[in-house]
Each structure stands twice: as structure tokens, then as C-alpha cells.
Amino acid sequence: MNLARRLSFLSLFLLSGNLIAAELVAPDFSIEKAIDHYIQARLTERQVQPAPAADDCTLVRRTSLDLQGRIPTVTETKQFVDSTDADKRVKLVDAMLASPDFAYHFRNQLDTLLMLGQNGAPGEWREYLLKSARQNRPWNLMFRDMLIGNEDDPEAKGATAFVRVRAKELDELTNDTSSIFFGVNVSCAKCHDHPLVEDWKQDHYFGMASFFQRTYVTKKNGIAEKFSGEVKFKTTKGEDKIAKLMFLTGTTIEEPVIQVSAEEKKKQDEEVKKQTQDDKAGPPPIPPFSPRTKLVEVALQSGNDQFFARAIVNRIWAMYLGRGLVHPLDQMHSGNPASHPELLEWLSRDLIQHQFDLRRLVRGIVLSQTYARSSEWNASSEPPAADIFAVALVRPLSPRQYSMSLRIASSSPEAYKPATEDWQKRRDDLERSCEGFANQFELPGENFQVGVDEALLFSNSPQFTDDYLRDSGDRLVGVIKAQPDRGAQINTAYWSALSRAPSADEVAACEQFMAKRTEPVAGLRQMVWALLTSPELRFNH
Amino acid sequence: MVNTRFCGSPDHGVTRRSFLSVPAIAGVSAFAANMRIMDALKNPCLAGELKRQQKSVILLWLGGGASQFETWDPKPGRPTGGPFRSIATDIPSVQISELMPKMAQRLKTTAIIRSLNTRNADHGGGTSLMETGRAVEAAIDYPDLGALIARELGRADSQVPDYVSMYSETEGRHKGGAGFLGARYAPTFLTESMIPPNIRRQESLADVDHQERADLQKLLAKRFSDKRYNASVASHGMAYERVRGIMASEKLFDINQEPQTARDFYGPTQFQEQCLIARRLVEAGVPFVKVARAWWDSHGQNFETHLELCADLDQGMSALLDDLKQRGLLDSTLVITLAEFGRTPNINASLGRDHFASAWSCTLSGCGVKGGAVYGKTDPDGHKVEEGEMKSGDLFATIFAALGIDYKKEYHVGARPIPIVDFGCKPVTEILA
Numbered sequence: 001m002n003l004a005r006r007l008s009f010l011s012l013f014l015l016s017g018n019l020i021a022a023e024l025v026a027p028d029f030s031i032e033k034a035i036d037h038y039i040q041a042r043l044t045e046r047q048v049q050p051a052p053a054a055d056d057c058t059l060v061r062r063t064s065l066d067l068q069g070r071i072p073t074v075t076e077t078k079q080f081v082d083s084t085d086a087d088k089r090v091k092l093v094d095a096m097l098a099s100p101d102f103a104y105h106f107r108n109q110l111d112t113l114l115m116l117g118q119n120g121a122p123g124e125w126r127e128y129l130l131k132s133a134r135q136n137r138p139w140n141l142m143f144r145d146m147l148i149g150n151e152d153d154p155e156a157k158g159a160t161a162f163v164r165v166r167a168k169e170l171d172e173l174t175n176d177t178s179s180i181f182f183g184v185n186v187s188c189a190k191c192h193d194h195p196l197v198e199d200w201k202q203d204h205y206f207g208m209a210s211f212f213q214r215t216y217v218t219k220k221n222g223i224a225e226k227f228s229g230e231v232k233f234k235t236t237k238g239e240d241k242i243a244k245l246m247f248l249t250g251t252t253i254e255e256p257v258i259q260v261s262a263e264e265k266k267k268q269d270e271e272v273k274k275q276t277q278d279d280k281a282g283p284p285p286i287p288p289f290s291p292r293t294k295l296v297e298v299a300l301q302s303g304n305d306q307f308f309a310r311a312i313v314n315r316i317w318a319m320y321l322g323r324g325l326v327h328p329l330d331q332m333h334s335g336n337p338a339s340h341p342e343l344l345e346w347l348s349r350d351l352i353q354h355q356f357d358l359r360r361l362v363r364g365i366v367l368s369q370t371y372a373r374s375s376e377w378n379a380s381s382e383p384p385a386a387d388i389f390a391v392a393l394v395r396p397l398s399p400r401q402y403s404m405s406l407r408i409a410s411s412s413p414e415a416y417k418p419a420t421e422d423w424q425k426r427r428d429d430l431e432r433s434c435e436g437f438a439n440q441f442e443l444p445g446e447n448f449q450v451g452v453d454e455a456l457l458f459s460n461s462p463q464f465t466d467d468y469l470r471d472s473g474d475r476l477v478g479v480i481k482a483q484p485d486r487g488a489q490i491n492t493a494y495w496s497a498l499s500r501a502p503s504a505d506e507v508a509a510c511e512q513f514m515a516k517r518t519e520p521v522a523g524l525r526q527m528v529w530a531l532l533t534s535p536e537l538r539f540n541h
Numbered sequence: 542m543v544n545t546r547f548c549g550s551p552d553h554g555v556t557r558r559s560f561l562s563v564p565a566i567a568g569v570s571a572f573a574a575n576m577r578i579m580d581a582l583k584n585p586c587l588a589g590e591l592k593r594q595q596k597s598v599i600l601l602w603l604g605g606g607a608s609q610f611e612t613w614d615p616k617p618g619r620p621t622g623g624p625f626r627s628i629a630t631d632i633p634s635v636q637i638s639e640l641m642p643k644m645a646q647r648l649k650t651t652a653i654i655r656s657l658n659t660r661n662a663d664h665g666g667g668t669s670l671m672e673t674g675r676a677v678e679a680a681i682d683y684p685d686l687g688a689l690i691a692r693e694l695g696r697a698d699s700q701v702p703d704y705v706s707m708y709s710e711t712e713g714r715h716k717g718g719a720g721f722l723g724a725r726y727a728p729t730f731l732t733e734s735m736i737p738p739n740i741r742r743q744e745s746l747a748d749v750d751h752q753e754r755a756d757l758q759k760l761l762a763k764r765f766s767d768k769r770y771n772a773s774v775a776s777h778g779m780a781y782e783r784v785r786g787i788m789a790s791e792k793l794f795d796i797n798q799e800p801q802t803a804r805d806f807y808g809p810t811q812f813q814e815q816c817l818i819a820r821r822l823v824e825a826g827v828p829f830v831k832v833a834r835a836w837w838d839s840h841g842q843n844f845e846t847h848l849e850l851c852a853d854l855d856q857g858m859s860a861l862l863d864d865l866k867q868r869g870l871l872d873s874t875l876v877i878t879l880a881e882f883g884r885t886p887n888i889n890a891s892l893g894r895d896h897f898a899s900a901w902s903c904t905l906s907g908c909g910v911k912g913g914a915v916y917g918k919t920d921p922d923g924h925k926v927e928e929g930e931m932k933s934g935d936l937f938a939t940i941f942a943a944l945g946i947d948y949k950k951e952y953h954v955g956a957r958p959i960p961i962v963d964f965g966c967k968p969v970t971e972i973l974a
Contacts, residue, residue, distance in 0.1 A: 175680050185957075187680035328955030330680075376768040383770040394771040442724045446955065449776035451724030452702070452783045456739040459755070459784050465743060506761060513757045517750075526750055530758035535777045536765040 024346045031350060031364020038343035039370045039389050048384050051391040054374040056081045057500040058541065060092065063366060065397065065540045066320055067096040069105025070404040070430075074413040074495045093366055097359060100424040103133040104431055106362075108400050109319060114146070114162055114180060117443040121161045128158030139312055139356040140300055143181060147296050149223060160223050163292070167217045174209040181299070183311035183332035184248055193236065199333045200248075206233045207246025211295040214287075218275045224284035225292065227260075227268040245291055247298045248307060255289055307332075309348035309356070314338075316358065317347070320365045322393030323386050328446065339387040375541040395540045396444040402538065403438035404430055409497040410468040410532055412479045437463075450538070458533045468532060469525045477528050481521050486511055489524065497531040596908055596944050597823040597870075598690050600831040601816075601858060601878045603850075604713035605838030606667070608884035608894055611638050611847035612854075613902035614655045614919060621886035621922045624844055632913040640851035643859035649913050650862050650871065651906040652972035656917020656929040657936065659882060662896035664713060664838075667881035672717050674937035675963040681954060684720035686937065687829040689961065691719075691726040693946050694828035697779070700786030701793070701827050702729040702737070707815045709733070710835035713881070717831075721954050725776065728831070731794075735818065740791045755781065793821050806860055813857040820864050823874055832857075837880065841891035854878075862906055875908040875943055879936075886923045900926045903936065905972065909943030914972040934966030942968035 025037055043050055054062065060080040064072040072080075080092055096102060107129040114129075115121050132142055142159070149160030166173040171190065179185045189205040214226040231243040245253040260268070268285070275284045299308050311332060318324040325338045338344045347361065354360055365371055375392035377383045384390040397405060407430065408416055416430070417423065440457060442448075458464055471477040476496050480489040490510045494502040502510070510527055517523025531537070610616055615627040615638040627636040630645040635653070637645055644651070661667045661676075669677055672685040684692070691703035706728040708714045719726040729737045742751050758781065766774050792798050796814050799821070807817040812834040819830040834854065839846040858878060865871040883901025884894035900919045906912070917929030931939075938948040941961065948968055951958045 171678075179680070185680055185955075187678065331955055377770055378768060394769050394774055396773050442727075444773075445721075445723075447723060448773045449723040449725040450773070450780040451727055452780045452787055453724070453727065453729070453739075455780040455784045456737075456787065459751070459781075460739040460742055460788070462743060465745070503764075506764070509757065509760055513753065516753070522746075522750070526746075526754035527757065530754050530761055533758055533781070534765065535762050535774050538777055539771075539774060541765075541769065 024342055024349070027346075027350065027353065029346075030367075031347070031361065032368040034346050034350070035343065035365065035368040035370050038340050038346070039368075042340060042388050043390055046384075046388060048388060048390045049379070050384075050389075051374040051377060053369065053372050054392065058374065059089070059372055061499040062392075062540055063092060063096060065401055065405070066366060067093070067105065067362075068099060068101035068418075069108060069401055070101065071408055071499055071537075073408060073416050073418060074499075076418060077495065077499045089372075090367065093363060097363055099418065100427050101418070103130060104427060105401075106133040106359075108398070112398065112443065113315060115165070116176070118165075121165055122158070124158035125161035126158075128156070128161075131155075136357065136359045139351075139358050140305075140308070141356075143300070143308070144296050147177070148290070148293050151222065163212075163215060164217060164221070164223050167212075167215050167223055170209055170212055173212045173215070174205070177212070177295075178208050178248065179330040181311055182248055182307050183314055183326065183330055184307075185330035186248075199335075202233065202235060203243070203246055204248055204250075206231050206241075206243035207252070208248065210243045210245045211291045214291055216272070216276060218284055219277055219279040219281065222284065224272075224275060225287055225290055226272050227285075227287040228265070245294060247295070247304060249304050251298055251304060253291075253294050253298060255291075258288060305352055306348055309351045310344055312356075312358070313344060313347045313351055313361065316361055317365065320362070320371060321389060322395045323389075327387065392541070396448045396450075397538060397540055399438035399441035399443060400431075400434065401540075402441060403434035405537065406437070406468060406532060407434055409537060410476050410528070411496075412474050412476060413492065413496050414479075415474055455533075458529075465525075469529060471521055471525065477521070477525050480528075481524055486514060490527075493528055493531055497528070498534065498536050595826065595873055596694055597827065597874045598686075598694075598829050598940075598944070599816075599819045599823060599861065599874060599876045600686065600829070601854070601861075601876065602708075602831055602833040603837050603854070603878065603880040604708075604710065604833050604835035605664075606880045606882045606884055606896060607837040607850070607854075608839065608843060608847055609655070609900075609902040609919075610884070610886070610894070610923060611640050611844070611851060613637055613641075613653045613904060614923060615639075616886075616921065616923050619922050621888070621924075623888065625847075632915075635913070635915055638851070640847055641855045643855045647859050647862055650866070650910075651904050651912055652910045652914040652916065653902060653904050654916050654931060654936070654969070654972070655900075655902045655919055656926040656931050657883070657898075657901045657903060657933075658926050658930045659898045659901075659933050662882050662898040664881060664896075667896070667898060668713060668715055670933050671879060671881050671936075672715075673720070674934045674966075681957075681959065682720040683959075684722045684726065685717040686940070687717060687728055687831055688719035688722050688726040690829040690944075692722050693941075694944070695726070696826075699783065699826065701790045701822070701825050702787060703827065704728040704829045704831075705731065705737075705819075705822055705827055706831040706833070707731045707735065707818070708831070708833040708835075709735075709811055709815070710833065712835035712838060714833070714835070721952070721959070725780075735794050735796075735815075736791065737787075737794065740788055740794075742788060752785065755784065790825065793825050793827075794818060803864075806864065808853075808856045808860065810853050810857070812853050813860065816857040816861040817864075820861060820868075820870075823865075824868065824870060839884065840889070840893040840895055843884065843888065843892060843894040865907065871907040873908055875910065875940065876906040877903070877940065878906075879903045900924065905940070905943060909945065909974055911972050911974045916969055916972045929969070931969065932963075932966060934963035935969060938962040938966045938968040939972065942970070942973055 025034055057077060060072055060077050064070065064076065080088060085091065107126065110129050111126060145156035145159035146162040149163065150156050151160065163173065166176060175187045186200055186205045186208060189200045189202055193201045210231045213231045214229045216224055216226060218224055233241055233243060235241055271285055274281050298304060314324045314326050314332065315329055318329055325340055325344045326332045326336060351361055370389050373392045375394050377391050386393060441454065469477055471481055476493060480492050483489045483492060487507065490502055490507050494500060513527060514523050610623055611625060616622040617627045626639045628639045628642060628645050630637055630648045632648045635648060659670055661670050673683040675683055687704040687706060695703035703726060706717065709732060714732065716730050717728060731737060742748060762778060766778055796818060799817060803817065807813045812832065815832045819832050822830050837850060862871065862876060865874050882896055882898040885897040888894060900923055917931060918927045919925065920927050941948040948962050950961050
């Protein structure tokens with residue numbers, strides 16, 4: 001990148017919001033309007049005609065997967081498709097955001113984001129996330145809960161698992177915190193100044209590590225901080241250095257000097273030792289200076305909070321659009337500018353101005369035209385670059401989304417009734433009962449590929465045949481085998497599995513397949529198998 | 542991955558990625574991908590590439606950590622040497638432990654490395670280090686050797702698994718995995734059963750129905766996949782396309798398909814039988830097979846343990862090398878005998894040897910290896926490496942070089958270039974043919 005461009009980008013990136021605000025569209029635009037404004041501006045500039053809006057069946061399926069964590073039931077799909085209400089999309093989104101499903105799904109997404117798909121966090125961690133998702137707890141407060149933690153506070157209980165599961169590995173705690181909350185993967189800067197990114201030096205890496213250096217896990221499995229301790233490192237020039245407490249913006253914190261006698265110091269060290277060894281020790285002593293608390297303060301202070309806001313905006317954007325405005329998500333630095341810098345800026349400002357309300361951000365994104373485009377590219381030209389969002393990106397379902405969607409798709413269309421009063425409990429049951437099957441799938445990361453193990457599982461495992469393809473009355477196969485004619489059977493199967501009516505070609509293909517079957521029920525199971533294993537079910541499109 | 546071109550000529554603008562794995566042009570359907578391969582076969586330069594792809598690796602993994610003193614680097618008569626003697630081999634200047642008499646007659650196929658200094662003597666850390674060739678890093682999930690080989694030598698349209706890992710014993714059992722390379726290269730992991738999971742058609746479903754429902758699925762999927770230019774969607778189609786081929790490979794795992802003479806040749810133990818299965822798999826084109834033999838963690842009774850386990854290893858390994866040679870496969874198959882670390886020079890109060898990663902041994906046999914070579918040297922008591930110190934990354938670079946894989950190549954994870962072997966590591970050319 002040439003110097004001029006680099007400087008102009010740096011200014012956009014690092015200066016506080018005021019200067020840029022003048023160039024952004026008005027803050028009283030709705031989020032969806034701002035999104036479409038900036039996305040369209042780039043399309044116009046590139047002279048790309050975007051894909052048309054997705055049809056209603058696709059849109060309700062996509063929105064349900066994104067907001068409810070599962071495909072819609074046939075009733076939900078048809079209700080939306082058949083509605084003539086001009087405002088039906090806004091109503092759909094608001095109803096889904098208010099549903100019990102949303103909190104479960106958003107919890108699962110946050111869990112994946114924060115724990116990176118690793119199991120082993122205690123149950124109270126997921127309880128904390130669920131509660132926060134239900135109450136729409138602001139992201140800055142969640143950050144505080146997770147980093148500082150107060151197990152006596154009922155709102156924050158469970159949150160410190162974020163630090164606790166990583167506390168034994170300073171590198172992991174440093175890197176995951178930087179990457180998840182600030183979009184900055186500083187790991188390269190541990191051994192040397194970052195070779196590709198001029199922004200990040202060893203001082204940044206060890207500066208961030210310094211905030212966690214004193215953190216330890218007590219014998220009672222709580223987290224606490226020592227009274228003293230600093231990070232020492234060797235620079236690439238071989239010089240020994242003591243790291244300053246330094247945030248990613250370069251802001252440093254001076255620790256107030258407190259004179260401690262040798263005797264007191266010894267006492268403090270002994271107390272810490274006791275905490276790590278004795279499960280009957282009292283509450284851990286609280287040092288007068290807490291580096292982790294300082295990190296939260298400095299990260300959220302005005303001017304620095306853009307870092308924090310941008311990172312979560314970018315991650316939420318990627319959850320719903322399939323790719324970050326800055327991509328990869330942990331490479332937010334001056335050498336890797338956003339595809340739409342002004343939009344990222346606008347959304348970050350909006351998030352800060354609205355108290356880090358994530359649900360509001362999600363609502364705006366899913367109501368945009370950008371979100372609602374078709375994922376089919378029919379034009380004779382090459383498909384457009386992913387980073388201009390001219391066509392909806394196809395996204396693999398998460399293991400939980402897939403497992404729950406398969407359950408719903410393979411059940412009687414009457415089996416699940418989200419509009420009923422006991423839905424919260426049934427949704428909870430669904431969540432739990434689908435966990436085992438979900439664990440058999442890989443969490444999709446970048447460049448996700450379906451492995452042959454998955455195809456073999458669906459092709460040959462007795463579990464899949466005996467459960468999902470059972471012909472009892474509560475299952476799809478059981479329902480369609482009781483239907484009078486082939487057309488109705490195919491139609492029901494399509495609506496249930498793929499949330500749409502079959503095309504004439506598809507009806508013909510299924511009829512032809514069924515005509516060759518000697519055992520009708522077995523034939524229906526095979527036909528349903530072909531739909532349940534379809535890529536159309538495997539992906540959000 | 543960077544634009545590594547075949548044979549270095551700028552005339553061939555086909556990357557290995559577009560050739561081998563999910564096409565780089567997102568969303569080219571499985572059919573088109575196969576066509577691409579067909580086209581590629583007509584190119585003489587690419588044909589050479591294909592030949593390389595028929596190379597394979599068998600990793601004999603000695604879980605728990607075998608002793609270098611009782612195998613490849615004996616120190617008879619020294620305080621650390623233990624009770625066993627060393628014996629002459631078919632290479633005049635080289636002696637190995639008397640517990641490996643059959644291998645002693647086959648060193649012409651094998652290079653011994655006596656100078657590993659890997660510094661991690663913890664089972665978990667050592668295993669990860671020797672499986673991936675690097676230290677664990679918080680930010681990156683590194684693939685293991687099997688996944689790397691599957692990625693480099695596997696065929697996109699392969700009808701057999703790319704990476705089979707047999708680990709029947711529980712000690713140190715660890716699946717390993719494809720890390721950032723993705724599930725396409727994850728191992729078929731065999732533990733209790735030697736038949737891969739879900740490879741067998743259910744009896745309630747006739748073969749013709751199994752085939753025809755897959756045909757229906759493919760037909761119906763086409764409408765969806767054709768208009769979505771997405772590599773993940775393409776991989777879904779390819780995974781299902783491979784199902785029937787993988788199912789047909791079931792008999793490869795069935796040792797009863799082998800005549801009794803072959804079974805007798807390998808021997809009756811589980812490890813020896815798995816060596817035979819490994820040969821069957823490699824012969825059918827599986828690029829990477831791991832056979833784990835555990836219980837080497839001899840903190841007590843080191844010598845009795847090695848008396849028993851070395852006999853198993855010596856028989857299985859030598860039969861495998863002989864068989865590969867007879868079948869003309871040894872030139873294209875690299876056999877690696879490796880553990881997470883070696884064992885201490887000091888003999889403890891329980892007559893055991895503890896974990897030791899500062900000076901230990903492994904072997905490479907067959908493909909690309911200069912047989913009979915010995916690389917590196919430890920001091921007279923085996924406490925430290927005196928010559929030719931190697932890290933795990935150097936071993937990986939040597940393995941890649943032996944197979945003709947460019948050890949300098951890079952993958953990319955996001956924007957970050959990840960060299961296939963750790964920074965600063967290079968192959969030991971002295972043991973390469």
C-alpha cells in the first residue's frame with residue numbers, strides 16, 4: 001500500500017469518530033437503510049447489477065435459520081408466504097427476535113464465538129450466555145462480566161469461564177481476547193514485530209499479555225489476581241525488556257507505585273500460594289491494582305471503544321452475511337482495510353450510540369435488502385467478488401442448526417408448534433435432544449469442506465435410518481405413507497425438508513424413482529433420504 | 542496456498558489447488574472438477590505430478606515413547622546401556638540393539654536418525670509436536686502429518702480413504718486431525734473395530750436401492766448446486782460422490798482376504814496384522830496409514846517391556862519392508878518409525894526409563910531414503926546430541942523431501958502464510974537418496 005493511502009486509511013482507522021462523522025450518512029438513518037446505502041454505492045461504482053431479492057420461501061427459511069437457529073416449520077413458512085401484509089417481513093423479523101428460539105440460537109452463536117467451539121466450559125457459562133441473550137445484555141457489559149467477573153453478581157455469574165478456561169495459558173488468553181474482542185490477531189507479534197502488519201509490534205503483544213500476567217486460578221476454581229508481576233521478553237535484537245501495560249491503540253497504563261515492605265510482599269506471595277493449593281482458603285485477597293480491570297477501562301474509554309465496537313460489528317455482520325466487512329475477521333489492521341470502511345464506521349458509531357445493543361444491530365442487518373438477496377447467480381457473467389455483497393453468500397449450517405433442522409425436516413409437519421404456549425420448554429428439549437447428533441459434525445470455519453465421513457454417516461449409519469427415516473406417525477415418512485397420492489407425498493416432503501414446493505421436474509424425478517420401487521414404504525424412505533441429505537438442507541442459502 | 546506451479550514453468554498456470562482439491566474457482570461442480578482432472582492428465586508435466594501422487598507413507602507410531610537404547614542407538618557396556626548387547630547389521634559400520642535382529646539384516650532399506658532433540662518430554666505436548674512438526678500455538682490449529690500428506694498426495698476423486706489411522710490400544714490414543722486444512726483431510730480413525738464406521742451398507746437396504754437413491758439425490762441436488770458458486774457446496778457433492786468408492790474399499794480392511802501364508806509372514810499379533818492391513822491400503826492407493834503400537838511408556842521394568850515390544854516391532858516392521866519390496870512398492874512407500882519421545886539414559890529404581898526428548902532416535906525406510914545411512918550422534922552415554930541435532934520440523938522437512946514434496950511451500954490461513962514446515966527447518970540431505 002502506498003504511503004498516502006496508508007496514511008489516509010490510518011486516519012480513518014485510528015482517529016476518533018468526530019472527524020469522520022461529517023462524511024457519514026446521518027445517524028438517524030435506520031440501520032438497514034444505511035447498509036443498503038453503502039452497499040449500493042459500491043455496486044454502482046463497480047457497475048454490478050446485484051442478484052434479485054430471494055423469494056419468500058427462501059427468505060423465511062434463511063431468516064429462521066439465522067434468528068431461530070432452525071428451519072421454519074411448514075406452518076411458519078406458509079404463513080409468511082401466504083401473507084399479503086405489506087409489512088410482513090418486519091413483522092416476521094420482530095416476531096422471531098422475540099421468540100424463545102432467538103435467545104437459544106444467539107446464545108449458541110456467542111458460545112461458538114467466545115469458546116471457539118471447544119467443549120469443557122461449565123454449564124453455568126452457557127446459562128450466563130442464555131440469560132444475557134434473553135435480556136439482550138449490552139455487549140460492553142458482557143465484556144466486563146467476562147473479563148473482570150463477579151461471581152456474587154447474579155447477572156454476571158458464570159461469565160468468568162472465559163478467563164478461567166484460558167488462565168493457565170497466558171498466550172491463549174492474550175491472543176483470544178485480542179482476536180475475539182478487538183479483531184486483532186497479535187500472535188505473530190510474539191516472536192517478532194509483525195512481518196506483514198506495521199501496526200503490531202512485540203510491544204503490543206506483550207503489552208496485552210501484561211493485562212493477564214497476574215491472573216491465576218484458585219484451588220476452588222475461581223479466578224483471582226496477584227499483587228505484582230510483570231511480563232519480561234526478549235526483543236528480536238536480543239534486548240531484555242519489561243512490557244508496559246499497553247492496549248492495541250498504543251495507550252499505556254502506568255501502575256501507581258505502592259511501597260510494600262519485604263515482609264508484606266512475602267505475606268502476599270504466601271497468600272497467593274495458599275489460594276492455589278488450599279481448597280479451604282477464604283475469598284482471595286483483592287490487590288489494590290487490577291490489570292484486567294484496567295484493560296476493560298482502557299478498551300471502553302471513548303476513542304478506544306471504536307476498536308471494540310468495530311470488532312463485534314464485523315463479527316455480527318459475518319454471522320449473517322457470510323463474510324466480514326473486514327476479512328479475515330481477526331485481521332483488522334491498516335494493511336487490510338474493510339470492503340466498506342464507511343459502513344463499518346457508521347455501524348460502529350451506531351452501536352456505541354445505542355449502548356452496544358446487539359439485537360438492534362442484528363435486526364437492522366436482517367431487514368436490509370443486502371441480506372435478502374437471492375444466492376443464485378443466473379447472469380451469464382462470472383459471479384461477482386464476495387466482498388461487494390451482490391449475491392447472498394451460501395453458508396454451511398452450524399452443527400446445532402443442522403441437527404435441529406434435520407429433526408424438524410424429518411418429523412411430522414404437525415410435530416412442532418412454535419406458536420403454542422409451552423414452546424419455550426419444547427424448544428429447550430429440542431436443543432438438548434439434538435446435541436448428540438450435532439457433536440458428530442465439524443464446526444464450520446473458513447473454507448469449510450464437507451468430509452466423506454459425513455456422507456458415510458448419512459448413507460449407512462443405522463442411527464440415521466432408524467431414527468430420522470422411521471415410518472411412525474410422528475415422522476415425515478409415517479405421515480406421507482398415509483397420504484393418498486404420490487403428488488401429495490412429494491409435495492409434503494418438499495415443504496417439510498426444503499421449505500418450498502417441488503418444481504415440475506422434481507415431481508417427475510421423484511415419481512419416476514418411486515415407480516421403480518417394489519416396496520412402497522421403503523421407497524418413500526429412500527426418497528425422503530434424498531431430500532434430507534440435499535445440499536439445499538445442509539446450507540443456509 | 543501460494544501459486545506453486547507444477548515443474549516451475551510459468552507456462553503451466555494450473556495450481557495444485559485447482560488440480561487436486563476443491564477447485565479454486567469456487568463452485569465448479571464435482572462433475573466439472575473431474576473434467577478438469579481429465580484435462581490435466583493430458584498434460585505431460587501434470588502426468589509427472591500424478592506419478593508423485595502415487596507415493597504413500599506408513600507411520601509406525603510407538604505410543605508412550607520407545608527407548609532408543611533398546612532399539613536404534615544402543616550403548617552397551619555403559620552405565621546407561623542396560624543389559625542388552627548390540628549386534629552387527631548388514632551395514633558394516635552400524636550396530637543396533639540385539640532386540641532388533643531382523644531389522645539388523647534390513648538396514649539397507651532404512652536410515653537411522655540418532656539425533657532428535659525435541660525438548661518436550663510430556664506425552665501430550667510431545668505427541669502434538671511430533672504429529673504436527675511444531676509447537677502448539679494458540680492462534681492456529683495445525684494439521685498433523687497424516688493430513689498434510691493426504692493434502693499433498695491424495696487425489697480429489699479418490700475411491701479410497703486418504704488417511705487411515707489405526708490405534709487399537711488406549712495408551713496415548715489421539716485422533717490427531719486436519720486442523721486448518723479442513724475435514725476433507727481428517728483421518729478415518731479405527732480403534733475398537735478395524736472396519737471404518739459407516740462403511741457397510743445396511744442389510745435392510747438393497748444395493749440397487751442404495752445406488753439409486755444416491756442417484757436421485759445427485760439429480761435433485763444439481764438444481765441447487767449449479768447456480769451457487771461456492772466451494773463448500775461443491776465439497777458436499779464430492780463427499781457424496783466418494784461414498785460408493787469408499788464402501789467398496791471395505792475389503793481392504795479385511796485381513797481374511799489375505800492368504801494364510803501372507804498372514805503367517807507378518808505374524809499373529811494385532812500390530813503385525815495391522816502392518817499387513819497397512820500394506821493392503823497402500824497398495825490400493827491410500828496415501829497415509831498410521832499403525833500405532835502403544836504401551837512403550839516403561840517407567841518400570843523397561844527391559845522386560847522392550848524385550849516383548851521390540852520383538853513385535855522387529856517382526857512387523859521387517860515383514861512390512863520385505864513385503865513392500867517384493868511387491869515393488871518400497872520405492873514409492875516411505876515407512877516412518879517414530880514416537881513422541883525417547884527414554885532417559887538413567888535407569889530408575891524400578892528398572893525403568895522415564896521420558897526423554899533431548900537425544901533420541903527414529904527411522905525412515907523406503908521411498909526417497911538412502912538406506913543404511915545413520916545420521917547424527919549422541920555422546921557415549923546417550924545424554925545429549927553431539928552431532929547433527931534435529932528438531933521435529935527438520936524431520937518433517939526430511940520426510941517431505943523424501944517424498945518429493947516442496948518443503949518450502951506455504952499454505953495461507955486468512956492472510957497469514959503458514960509454511961508447510963516450521964520456520965528455519967530444513968531437510969537432512971545426508972539420508973536422502
